[in-house]
Amino acid sequence: MSTPTTGPRVVDPAGVVFGIVVPVLAAAAGVVATYFLAPRLPTQIATHWSGSSPDGFMTPTASAWSMAAMVLLVGGGCSAIAALAQARLMTRRMMLLIGSAVVGIIVAAEFAMIFGQVDLADAAGASMSADAVVLGLVVGTAVGLLGASALRDYRVRxxxxxxxxxxxxxxxxxxxxxxxxGMTAGGLLATALVLAAPAALVCWLADAWWPLGVYLPVVLLAVSLLQxxxxxxxxxxxxxxxxxxxxxxxxxxxxxxxxxxxxxxxxxxxxxxxxxxxxxxxxxxxxxxxxxxxxxxxxxxxxxxxxxxxxxxxxxxxxxxxxxxx
The missing domain is CATH 2.30.29.30 (Pleckstrin-homology domain (PH domain)/Phosphotyrosine-binding domain (PTB))
Known part of the structure; x- marks a missing residue:
């Protein structure tokens, strides 16, 4: 009897876990949290702000499923490429990093939005914590780095x-x-300053620090990718x-x-x-x-x-x- 031949690996197990399972669980977490807290939320919750004032409203369940779709389509869509074992390793790692950061930002913003309106009588007075978005970016990037380090090169040599x-x-x-x-120290410093300048301008115009908190990790990652x-x-x-x-x-x-x-x-x-x-x-x-x-x-x-x-x-x-x- 002939021994069956096996072709090249199609799926990277680590890519499936971090690129597909993690975004699905993150999307599900927002839906579960919203349904669990729904009795304590306003009938219409604030889902969009202009400055410090909410100007967009939606039912909690509609918001939960919209955010879940966003997590899966945007963040999960980027991250899922990590599961393709025959794709270039550097592409899979980069897309997983980007996708995980996006998932972290969206989920953190969703949880800040939900918990910020618990037991609130009128959603018109809701506020949004920017600190949670910064934390979500940091956590999402950390998860992305962990997942990227677990990916392996399965291409056929x-x-x-x-x-x-x-x-x-x-x-x-x-x-x-x-x-x-990598780039010289002077080149890296110049690149970092050029990338950080728009964030500093936004901070000055908004009279708030949070744009810099969101942007600085991106600047650090961009500079690291030149070394x-x-x-x-x-x-x-x-x-x-x-x-x-x-x-x-x-x-x-x-x-x-x-x-x-x-x-x-x-x-x-x-x-x-x-x-x-x-x-x-x-x-x-x-x-x-x-x-x-x-x-x-x-x-x-x-x-x-x-x-x-x-x-x-x-x-x-x-x-x-x-x-x-x-």
């Missing part, structure tokens, strides 16, 4: 069967090589960010590596992790030399690093040795 081209650089295989490939660590060893090439591998390839997949001069904005349309066409990914944080690695599956990875020549030479030599032994 294609070993290279050809040697790198003869004109590509060769060098000593002195592995591992690790390099910080990377490139690790190349005998087993693989990994680009790490936020303590996790955003991009992973095995050294046995390397078809060739070369050195190029990269200008982030002109060549990739910006800084950070950029995708330029199918399978063409760049980790570009500064102008200058970059190692450009092509893989047997057709993908290409560009990483700006001062050690581009060393890395390219080591990878090509390693590929030569591997094929000579096979």
């Amino acid at each position: 294609t070993p290279a069967t050809e040697a790198p081209a003869a004109d590509l650089p060769r060098g000593a295989v002195d592995l591992p090589v690790a390099d910080e490939v 990377f660590r490139l690790v190349v060893d005998a087993d693989g090439i990994r680009v790490r960010n936020l303590g996790m591998s955003a991009i992973e390839y095995g050294t046995d997949e390397v078809l060739g590596a070369r050195v190029d001069e990269i200008r982030p904005f002109q060549d990739f349309g910006g800084w950070g992790i950029k995708v330029k066409g199918r399978g063409n990914c760049g980790v570009v944080t500064r102008t200058g030399p970059a190692v450009v690695i092509t893989f047997a599956c057709g993908d290409r990875l560009t990483v700006t690093t001062a050690r581009a020549e060393e890395i390219a030479g080591a990878l090509n030599t390693l590929a030569d040795r591997r094929l000579a032994r096979s």
Whole structure:
């Protein structure tokens, strides 16, 4: 009897838990809380505010189901991509982070809205606590980071069967090589100030601190996404960010590596992790030399690093040795 073959994994279990189950439970929590507190809520609760005055009202049950739909469609819609095992790991992690933050904000706002109107005779006098929204963003982001760290790369790997081209650089295989490939401290500070400036303006116009509380975690996350660590060893090439591998390839997949001069904005349309066409990914944080690695599956990875020549030479030599032994 022949042994049945199994295809590539389609679903990442951690992605199902954090990308689907968690948003569903969060949406359900708001509905359950509303039904439980319905006898103590006004017939029409405030659901929208202009400044400090409510200007939108809805029945508690209609509000609960509307918020649940918003959680599932917006937050859950982003997070669910994390469950697709064959999608790019960095895309799944990023969408899970975004989706979890959105879920946290919506659910926190819903609970603040509900509990703020318990035993209130007239919803016209209801107020909304912005502190809860900030807390929801922080908790949602923390859950997203936890879930993102649990995701795994299940893509099908294609070993290279050809040697790198003869004109590509060769060098000593002195592995591992690790390099910080993020923006300079000055660049990060300038980016943070540019991103935080709109929030500071909103705080001044609104005479309130909460817009900054919502925006600062977003600024910190954006700045963190411009800091990377490139690790190349005998087993693989990994680009790490936020303590996790955003991009992973095995050294046995390397078809060739070369050195190029990269200008982030002109060549990739910006800084950070950029995708330029199918399978063409760049980790570009500064102008200058970059190692450009092509893989047997057709993908290409560009990483700006001062050690581009060393890395390219080591990878090509390693590929030569591997094929000579096979």
